[in-house]
Amino acid sequence: MVDVAAHPVVVQLKGVRKAYNVGTAFETEVLHGIDLTVRHGEFCAVVGPSGSGKSTLLNIVGLLDRPTSGTVEVCGEETTALGDRALTRLRGHSIGFVFQFHHLITAFTALENVMMPMLGAEEFANDAMRVRAEALIASVGLAAWKDNGAGNLSGGQQQRVAIARALAMGPALLLADEPTGNLDTKSADEVFALLRRFNTEHGTTVLFVTHNAALAERCDKAIEVVDGLVTA
DSSP states (O other), X not given: OOOGGGOSEEEEEEEEEEEESTTSXXXXXXXXXXXXXXXXXXXXEEEOOTTSSHHXXXXXXXXXXXXXXXXXXXXXXXXXTOOXXXXXXXXXXXXXXXXXXXXXXXXXXXXXXXXXXXXXXXXXXOHHHHHHHHHHHHHTTOGGGTTSBGGGSOHHHHHHHHHHHHTTTOOXXXXXXXXXXXXXXXXXXXXXXXXXXXXXXXXXXXEEEOSOHHHHTTSSEEEEEETTEEOO
């Protein structure tokens, strides 16, 4: 877990640009000099039209991709000069991810899926992992389904398991990329309420990419991305 009190600014981007096919005739710049500050405990909607660069921005904040230029600071650590191993360590301990598609391992139970990040960090299971995973499963309202195969759960239930898994390492930052995009209105509202509850109760900073204007209005602030620039 990250000492968030020591890092009141969780994300700091300065002059971040991202281009693909650099140095070729097909070079395309997607992000055009992003400056962004996200503080501890904020719940931020990331909004904008399709193709505007929202997912690219989230991938860079989440250390899944590197910027072409500029600096990316996460939890007080400047990341652009870090090697792959150091990035993996920081990402695994400081950042949780929830995507539009839950990416659960359907052959495993709900509980086993939540334990996976902890297994990746420790390489073997122990009682403390199981206790934490069971607490997280209960916190998303699925204690009765913890031993069910993930593939046997409903879409809304699977996304709740994905949220519990994202929180397994106690991350300071949770990145949610259209987590309600495939859900009906009731399930979408339940998933949003879960994210909001963890934000309020644990101070988890959340970046929530959404096309749902009603959900965006319920966030603390909106980060609008248009044509590769943050406009608001």
